Amino acid sequence: MDLKNIENKWVHQFAKPIIIAGPCSAESESQMLETARRIKESGADVPIFRAGIWKPRTKPNGFEGVGVIGLNWLKKVKEEYGFRTATEVANAHHVEAALAADVDILWIGARSTVNPFTVQEIAEALNGTQKPVFVKNPVNPDLALWIGALERLLSQNVQNLGVIHRGFSTYRKTKYRNIPNWQIALDFRQEFPNIPMLVDPSHICGNRTGLAGVAQEAFNVGYEGMIIETHCNPDEAWSDASQQITPEVLADIISNLQIRNSDISAFDDEMDRHRTLISDLDFQLIELLSHRMKISEKIGTLKKDNNIAIFQPERWKIISEYAQQKADETGMSSEFIEKVFKAIHEESIEVQNSL
Numbered sequence: 001m002d003l004k005n006i007e008n009k010w011v012h013q014f015a016k017p018i019i020i021a022g023p024c025s026a027e028s029e030s031q032m033l034e035t036a037r038r039i040k041e042s043g044a045d046v047p048i049f050r051a052g053i054w055k056p057r058t059k060p061n062g063f064e065g066v067g068v069i070g071l072n073w074l075k076k077v078k079e080e081y082g083f084r085t086a087t088e089v090a091n092a093h094h095v096e097a098a099l100a101a102d103v104d105i106l107w108i109g110a111r112s113t114v115n116p117f118t119v120q121e122i123a124e125a126l127n128g129t130q131k132p133v134f135v136k137n138p139v140n141p142d143l144a145l146w147i148g149a150l151e152r153l154l155s156q157n158v159q160n161l162g163v164i165h166r167g168f169s170t171y172r173k174t175k176y177r178n179i180p181n182w183q184i185a186l187d188f189r190q191e192f193p194n195i196p197m198l199v200d201p202s203h204i205c206g207n208r209t210g211l212a213g214v215a216q217e218a219f220n221v222g223y224e225g226m227i228i229e230t231h232c233n234p235d236e237a238w239s240d241a242s243q244q245i246t247p248e249v250l251a252d253i254i255s256n257l258q259i260r261n262s263d264i265s266a267f268d269d270e271m272d273r274h275r276t277l278i279s280d281l282d283f284q285l286i287e288l289l290s291h292r293m294k295i296s297e298k299i300g301t302l303k304k305d306n307n308i309a310i311f312q313p314e315r316w317k318i319i320s321e322y323a324q325q326k327a328d329e330t331g332m333s334s335e336f337i338e339k340v341f342k343a344i345h346e347e348s349i350e351v352q353n354s355l
């Protein structure tokens with residue numbers, strides 16, 4: 001059994017999209033029960049209730065979670081409202097406590113996924129469990145680390161697996177708390193189509209306004225579900241207040257989501273025609289790039305023979321400004337053109353360096 005042909009039958013017990021909602025942190029029994037009641041009353045189709053029991057915080061002296069007492073509140077939520085329950089585990093003690101309290105679904109957080117020792121410890125504590133276990137992407141954009149965590153679980157005979165895309169840390173200031181880097185998640189999906197992927201718009205956005213948009217983007221590319229922080233009184237939440245929403249707002253977001261069908265057979269012909277055109281253009285792009293690199297190689301030889309630095313900031317400035325101007329004229333995103341030209345320039349420098 002390997003990750004590619006894993007069966008993951010657990011996923012079929014839930015209708016798509018699978019929604020996991022609940023507060024960032026369990027704070028009190030009344031906060032948990034009120035949030036659960038209002039999610040139920042909102043009419044939203046949410047089968048799984050989440051709450052953080054142990055919270056990894058960036059700085060010390062913050063609220064680090066209520067600890068095991070919160071597991072009793074999760075149990076009450078299950079008994080009174082019929083939700084399945086889910087929480088994060090970050091070490092073997094958490095796993096033991098969560099399994100003893102019969103939490104239904106566990107997840108490994110982004111800060112744990114980066115550390116193979118931690119993942120190994122959690123995986124061993126989970127040995128043989130039938131409960132679904134989700135692995136959030138590591139904080140840094142490292143696909144191998146993400147896959148490695150799943151392999152560690154599988155090697156402990158944990159076969160009901162899923163992943164959560166919660167975005168990646170960045171030093172740059174952006175509109176996201178954690179940039180989505182969709183391509184990494186899509187690379188993952190491509191390689192492991194049997195492992196369900198949920199989006200975590202709360203951690204990608206870090207605010208309330210972007211949640212619906214990010215969730216929709218994820219469903220547009222075929223994600224199986226989402227995990228979203230929902231609190232009965234978000235402004236007063238003890239952690240991550242700015243990204244939590246009320247159960248009523250959640251219901252509104254869910255009702256506006258459009259879930260796309262992954263089957264394209266209904267309009268095969270038209271798709272085929274467009275895809276042929278795209279393949280043709282891709283081929284031309286590669287030929288053009290190859291031509292450009294050959295010219296760069298000639299320039300590189302001239303520079304080498306005349307002892308001139310490879311990186312020419314003035315010339316690069318002209319090229320990138322021209323590209324930006326063209327992006328504007330053609331209505332393309334300037335971020336996209338910037339990324340493409342940076343990649344081309346970087347490769348051109350590599351080519352000249354290798355001479």
Ligand SMILES: O=C(O)C(=O)C[C@]1(C(=O)O)C=C[C@@H](O)C=C1
Binds near residue numbers: 300311312315345349
């Ligand atoms: O114009 C040059 O000097 C080049 O070598 C070409 C090129 C490019 O690929 O566009 C590569 C490196 C320089 O920093 C600037 C531009």
